[in-house]
Amino acid sequence: MAEPERIAIVGMGLIGGSLALGLRRARPTLRIIGVDLDERTREQALEARAVDAATSLQDAALEVCDGVVLCTPAAALLEMLPGVSARMRPGALLTDVCGAKERICQEGARQDRVVFVGAHPMAGTEYRGFSAANPALFHGCTVALCPATGAKDPSAQRSALELVREIWTAVGAEKLLEVDPAVHDRAVTFASHLPYLAAASIVESLLSAGGDSLLARELAAGGFRDTTRLAGDGTVGGAAALNRFIPEAARALAGRIRALADQLEQDPSAALEKLVRLADERRRMRMPAVAAAGTTPLVAPLRSR
């Protein structure tokens, strides 16, 4: 595969900025156009040499790009997708990083000028903006990919998929998983969106605790910090709002918590038995190691696929 020569990254926040920094290190000859509506962010990206050029979306030379990666929040991403694809070179790659894939991939499939391949890197932090961007953010992470289906040009489709795989492999992703968009959304419901909504609701509980809230904050230890850390990443909410599996799953979670409350009252030993079993299951789960961005090797080797 020929190396891509030019790509545009739209949205230079934590994810887009980290992608630009990671690609810059791994592919020094690649030309990267950074697109952001915030002038200060564009300046920061240029100063950090994350991008070769930084522009607004209106001024971006999308037509010269081999690939465009949409890294804006979910709602904006859905809105800009048709306009962006219409300005791109026919057959080029359009991709994204949104945490919900079904609605985005449907929108991507409504045109056949470019090849839309949905992508979702399983990485992030609760910090936001280009100033939190880190070239090692995606090192070792898993990326879910939703290849285009039924497009007219199989060769363009193949090239687009190769290019998106090349992009994520270059920045250090360890595993690229091709999944159906709906299957992806059902899985992230449990892996990410429910934990996020629960974390946000616990923060809301604490804020509503009135006079107890100050002492509660004094007494909050690592357990509260970790359980609610995800609530600080407001961008997950945008993806959760696009995930059609969320309302039912969240109501089921609410039902589980209510049932546990009732059981703690009526049959505490059965409740404790269940909690101990869940604790054992949780400890047995193979979980990704604590992110050690900054200490992980910053080399992002091109892997053979």
Added chain:
Amino acid sequence: MAEPERIAIVGMGLIGGSLALGLRRARPTLRIIGVDLDERTREQALEARAVDAATSLQDAALEVCDGVVLCTPAAALLEMLPGVSARMRPGALLTDVCGAKERICQEGARQDRVVFVGAHPMAGTEYRGFSAANPALFHGCTVALCPATGAKDPSAQRSALELVREIWTAVGAEKLLEVDPAVHDRAVTFASHLPYLAAASIVESLLSAGGDSLLARELAAGGFRDTTRLAGDGTVGGAAALNRFIPEAARALAGRIRALADQLEQDPSAALEKLVRLADERRRMRMPAVAAAGTTPLVAPLRSR
């Protein structure tokens, strides 16, 4: 205050074991009796020189101790409290580490042979047993104290409170907060018990996801890991079961999650606005730093009070 000469620690798991190791370092002349029903645990504690003697509860020379610290799971603690106090030297200190204080302190106040002072160190990990014990576990932590009220002997009461403060200060606690047991329990409802029950319920959701569960685990990133870490600590459940504020608070949390699910369906922009506000609030919360046990200084200075 004279240094204590002998204390017994009942239950040599993560908390009891860490307390023994920390006291051993800070107070080399203190004699520590380690009590555990598991013979292998007693051997481990002796091998690690955490204790001077290790026995079963039945064989422990409680009558020679200036203080006894109960570090067993909540239900066992409540059950053994009367029998332990009856065997102790009159006027000595009996204390504990349970995460719920009202029921335990009520039980402690049902005798006046010894002075019961409730304590709750805000520290822990998801790992269990003496093999996870760490002399620095309490370094920098906050300890909630519930002093005895209405006991007959004010001087014994004063000495007991001084001794329990000495114990926690010696192992590095940074802040000792005297609180009413019910006020404590309301505060930990939000700081600890609700986050724990939500984490356990999210683990249960994932386990119940059937065919989606394997992909969900593949896609689980740091967010899931952190949100559910607390669920691995089954001992929190025992304390939550003794906390009379839990059922109502957990049902309110379930209501919040259900309302959020409904709002995401019916008025997603209002839901997102709320989630962004909660994310801002969460980021503004002063949270304890990531526990760096093993890298923190292991010196536990005696602070003047």
